[in-house]
Amino acid sequence: MSSQWQNFLRNLGEWRGSFASLDAGGAVVDTTPSILTLEAADENRLVRFRLRRFGAEGYASEPIRDTQEDYRSLGRQVVFFANGSFGKGTLQVAPGTAFGGEFGFVAGDRRHRLVQLHHSDGRFQNLVLIREIRAGSEAQERPPLEASQLIGRWHGQAATISADWPEPDHADCSLEVASSTADQLAFRSRLGPVEQVWSGRQQGRQLWLDGQPEVRLQWLPDGGYHLSPLQVSHRQAFAVEAGWLQGDGVLQRLIRRFDASGAWHSTTLMQLSR
Helix, strand or coil: CCCHHHHHHCCCEEEEEEEEEECCCCCEEEEEEEEEEEEEECCCCEEEEEEEECCCCHHHCCCCEEEEEEECCCCCCEEECCCCCEEEECCECCCCCCEEEEEEEEECCEEEEEEEEECCCCEEEEEEEEEEEECCCCCCCCCCCCHHHCCEEEEEEEEEEECCEEEEEEEEEEEEEEEEECCEEEEEEEECCEEEEEEEEEECCEEEECCCCCEEEEEECCCEEEEEECECCCCCCEEEEEEEEEECCEEEEEEEEECCCCEEEEEEEEEEEC
16 A cells, blocks of 8 residues: 555656636636646655746746745645545634645646635635646646536545544445536435435536535536535534546546534545546
């Protein structure tokens, strides 16, 4: 079984892409070109991180921000899975403290990352979408995700890493998405023996869950989606989720769960195919 560090190393390389701020409807507000480099040294015991962000002139100009850091270990706030995908962020929701997290998907020469931010009172703030392609590759960005692309039955394997046990727990998983009307979708998700059923009504590129008016799913550029409550609290259990249709018929889902005290409970990666 691979270690967290070995899983982290699957992200090595030079990744060229952009940081895009999204508005409440999921539309791109502004975009900043970026180059992120993860380089191994000292026989893979050290990883050098460098992130350069550029202005409107792009890569030909000097970076407007240049951040560098060395890693020899990983903190508890991030968990990596065997394919390199990862989840990280706040470990405890607390009053007066901003809440946030990152969903990172990896597949070959592509990375799709999504940062979720909430204000210090728990209200949703905004999303930042990071689309990256390995330098020198011919990988392409995915089209914006549409509900019709998910309709059908999906099956696969899931790995769950819990706060009290760092080794992944593996289980079968499935997802079934059906459309009853032009704007109504029904979901049936199974993780091992546990099944969840929910439905929602689409309004543009958003879907509002029935019976949960403050829980929203957004269809995003580059084959992504985001599902989360608009308000998080340290007094109520909740989950936040992102997904990426990395290719036709291949879907990854990342789910971060928090318990009724606002503490991070577990993170699950589902890898599904039709």
